[in-house]
Amino acid sequence: MPAANGAKCPAMALAEAILVCLTERPMTGYELTKTFDTSIGFFWRAAHQQVYRELQQLRASGFLDSEEVIQTGKPNKTIYTVNARGRRHLKEWSRAATERPPARDNLYVKLYALDCVDLAAVRAQIAERLVMHKARLALYERIEAKRFSGRINDLRRTGLKLGLQLGLTVERGAIAWCETALATLDQHLGKALRAGRERRQKASA
Amino acid sequence: MPAANGAKCPAMALAEAILVCLTERPMTGYELTKTFDTSIGFFWRAAHQQVYRELQQLRASGFLDSEEVIQTGKPNKTIYTVNARGRRHLKEWSRAATERPPARDNLYVKLYALDCVDLAAVRAQIAERLVMHKARLALYERIEAKRFSGRINDLRRTGLKLGLQLGLTVERGAIAWCETALATLDQHLGKALRAGRERRQKASA
DNA sequence: AGGGCATATGCAATTATGTTCATATGCTCC
DNA sequence: GGAGCATATGAACATAATTGCATATGCCCT
Numbered sequence: 107m108p109a110a111n112g113a114k115c116p117a118m119a120l121a122e123a124i125l126v127c128l129t130e131r132p133m134t135g136y137e138l139t140k141t142f143d144t145s146i147g148f149f150w151r152a153a154h155q156q157v158y159r160e161l162q163q164l165r166a167s168g169f170l171d172s173e174e175v176i177q178t179g180k181p182n183k184t185i186y187t188v189n190a191r192g193r194r195h196l197k198e199w200s201r202a203a204t205e206r207p208p209a210r211d212n213l214y215v216k217l218y219a220l221d222c223v224d225l226a227a228v229r230a231q232i233a234e235r236l237v238m239h240k241a242r243l244a245l246y247e248r249i250e251a252k253r254f255s256g257r258i259n260d261l262r263r264t265g266l267k268l269g270l271q272l273g274l275t276v277e278r279g280a281i282a283w284c285e286t287a288l289a290t291l292d293q294h295l296g297k298a299l300r301a302g303r304e305r306r307q308k309a310s311a
Numbered sequence: 312m313p314a315a316n317g318a319k320c321p322a323m324a325l326a327e328a329i330l331v332c333l334t335e336r337p338m339t340g341y342e343l344t345k346t347f348d349t350s351i352g353f354f355w356r357a358a359h360q361q362v363y364r365e366l367q368q369l370r371a372s373g374f375l376d377s378e379e380v381i382q383t384g385k386p387n388k389t390i391y392t393v394n395a396r397g398r399r400h401l402k403e404w405s406r407a408a409t410e411r412p413p414a415r416d417n418l419y420v421k422l423y424a425l426d427c428v429d430l431a432a433v434r435a436q437i438a439e440r441l442v443m444h445k446a447r448l449a450l451y452e453r454i455e456a457k458r459f460s461g462r463i464n465d466l467r468r469t470g471l472k473l474g475l476q477l478g479l480t481v482e483r484g485a486i487a488w489c490e491t492a493l494a495t496l497d498q499h500l501g502k503a504l505r506a507g508r509e510r511r512q513k514a515s516a
Numbered sequence: 517a518g519g520g521c522a523t524a525t526g527c528a529a530t531t532a533t534g535t536t537c538a539t540a541t542g543c544t545c546c
Numbered sequence: 547g548g549a550g551c552a553t554a555t556g557a558a559c560a561t562a563a564t565t566g567c568a569t570a571t572g573c574c575c576t
Contacts, residue, residue: 118562119417126424136524146423149414156563158526179572181524193427200428204417204436206443209354212324212409214477218351219331220470222398223405231409238411261499265425268495272419272488279484283477290473294466323532341554358534363556384542386554 120160123150125188125196132187135161161186169195229291236284243277246270328355329365330393330401337392340366353478366391374400434496441489448482451475
């Protein structure tokens with residue numbers, strides 16, 4: 107299989123997510139992995155095994171240069187840098203249309219057949235989501251206040267700010283929805299509880 | 312490999328998405344495929360090949376009963392029904408915690424390194440998304456008006472309405488964000504245009 | 517002395533998802 | 547008479563993502 111393919115720009119976007127991270131600064135696989143746990147990890151997750159595998163492929167494709175750094179006391183590390191070809195590839199890839207990916211959220215599937223699920227369990231799952239969305243929102247707000255409060259001129263940070271704003275919008279919407287959903291489900295659960303109490307009273311009468 | 316596994320409830324949720332569809336009514340693979348193009352397809356997509364493959368596995372796992380219907384003029388069809396075991400499995404599965412899946416949207420990756428992309432192309436992609444989100448919102452609003460306007464009592468339709476409300480929230484947020492993003496990018500593109508004009512004027516002077 | 521964590525990397529296997537190709541009939545439209 | 551669509555199904559291949567296993571050192575805490 108030839109490594110070089112100029113024209114074709116397929117999906118496989120973990121590769122591009124890594125390239126994009128490395129345009130900020132050269133990094134090791136280990137550092138990249140930590141990035142996929144935090145910043146870019148907000149919308150794209152990858153385990154360290156995936157990162158290392160993809161790095162090798164990107165180097166084989168000629169998009170990355172690598173430099174091994176000998177260390178004492180710790181294992182040696184390899185620092186990867188996006189080269190000119192990698193940057194060209196990224197710009198080319200950015201021109202390809204982006205499809206909106208489907209949500210593929212198990213919670214939505216459960217919602218789709220609410221009469222077939224364990225209602226109390228699903229309620230609890232939505233409550234957990236609410237906590238998570240609130241935590242995420244608080245985090246995004248902290249980042250906004252700390253790093254994106256003033257006027258922003260450079261393009262790089264403009265993109266990051268837009269991403270952050272998208273995150274804020276998504277979390278706020280999700281929080282509002284969770285609260286509505288919990289209220290709605292509680293009505294149904296209350297009904298079930300009352301019905302259960304009545305049955306038990308009749309039985310004991 | 313044994314088909315029966317009571318305790319284990321792994322991810323693999325296309326299977327559950329199909330089960331959930333079939334709890335509404337028994338269907339053929341062909342009908343299911345159409346469902347994955349519309350209603351459940353709003354958040355979970357699957358091609359007919361995936362659907363047929365999964366149906367066979369679900370039948371092998373003992374979650375579905377199947378009945379072949381001989382037809383003339385058209386190919387014969389197989390109608391699948393969720394049996395008691397399938398329903399038990401679904402209820403059991405509904406109890407497992409749901410992780411929020413990562414967005415994995417290429418557009419966000421491009422946003423993440425806005426200084427490395429083709430800015431005009433990305434702007435155009437956001438504009439396309441805006442059109443798509445507006446169309447989707449309009450569709451959801453039509454569905455809401457037609458099928459979920461009055462009071463809803465049964466659990467099944469409550470779940471669907473909650474899903475619809477989530478969709479409305481998501482699309483409205485996305486539309487607002489796209490409009491902000493386009494305005495922001497236009498400032499940068501305007502700047503670049505003006506700079507280009509100045510360069511050309513100096514060159515011709 | 518042993519447990520756990522941070523650093524640093526990677527192979528192998530499995531699961532999940534997506535794409536290409538294949539088949540077969542009858543209808544309608546041009 | 548051919549193009550294209552609706553009906554109806556599936557094998558085989560290809561890509562992507564997750565999970566289990568594996569290694570190695572130094573530090574801190576108990």
